[in-house]
Amino acid sequence: MKVVSGKVSIVMRILVFAFSPASALAGPVVFHEEGFESGFPTGSSALGSWAVVNSSASAHDGSAGADIDGPTGPGGDTLTLPISSAGYHSLVASIWAQVRSGFEGDDQVLVEWTSDGGDRATLQVISNRAAGGWELYSFNLPPSADDNADLALIFTAQLSSTGDRMNFDSLTLTGIPIPEPTPLSLLSLGAITLVRRRFV
Numbered sequence: 001m002k003v004v005s006g007k008v009s010i011v012m013r014i015l016v017f018a019f020s021p022a023s024a025l026a027g028p029v030v031f032h033e034e035g036f037e038s039g040f041p042t043g044s045s046a047l048g049s050w051a052v053v054n055s056s057a058s059a060h061d062g063s064a065g066a067d068i069d070g071p072t073g074p075g076g077d078t079l080t081l082p083i084s085s086a087g088y089h090s091l092v093a094s095i096w097a098q099v100r101s102g103f104e105g106d107d108q109v110l111v112e113w114t115s116d117g118g119d120r121a122t123l124q125v126i127s128n129r130a131a132g133g134w135e136l137y138s139f140n141l142p143p144s145a146d147d148n149a150d151l152a153l154i155f156t157a158q159l160s161s162t163g164d165r166m167n168f169d170s171l172t173l174t175g176i177p178i179p180e181p182t183p184l185s186l187l188s189l190g191a192i193t194l195v196r197r198r199f200v
Contacts, residue, residue: 048077
């Protein structure tokens with residue numbers, strides 16, 4: 001019994017030493033930022049009236065922001081922004097937005113995400129909003145969005161009238177880095193194997 005107890009103690013000490021620091025110190029980091037200062041990012045798709053406007057009124061930070069105004073086409077005008085989350089988990093997406101002209105009736109902007117460019121899931125429906133200042137929207141993405149090179153955010157605007165208008169700017173994504181095996185952890189696994197052999 002003492003031999004087994006000593007074996008377990010050694011193994012536990014090795015595991016704590018090798019693996020606890022990495023998981024304990026890991027915290028959220030910003031791994032993606034988009035301010036639209038150079039237009040829409042490479043790989044994005046802007047259909048209908050979506051545009052980047054160089055104007056302080058359309059920008060939360062800097063001198064440019066994403067802009068959508070009405071009337072939009074049948075089914076809405078869509079902006080798709082590709083964002084790779086490869087290497088990160090526990091994702092949070094945040095974006096600043098302002099309604100420039102009040103939304104009435106069926107006016108809305110739908111914020112969605114997709115893991116593969118196919119099926120979508122809704123994060124936020126922005127509707128029945130009076131014109132106002134900038135507001136921050138934050139979304140906790142599900143685990144299925146983690147470590148995904150094909151992740152994308154989709155903004156679909158359905159605006160009925162000329163003058164309906166909204167801006168988006170300062171998109172950020174945060175996540176916790178997924179640790180990779182380190183020489184120390186691999187060495188520790190080897191030590192555990194030796195311990196097992198010794199006490200078998």
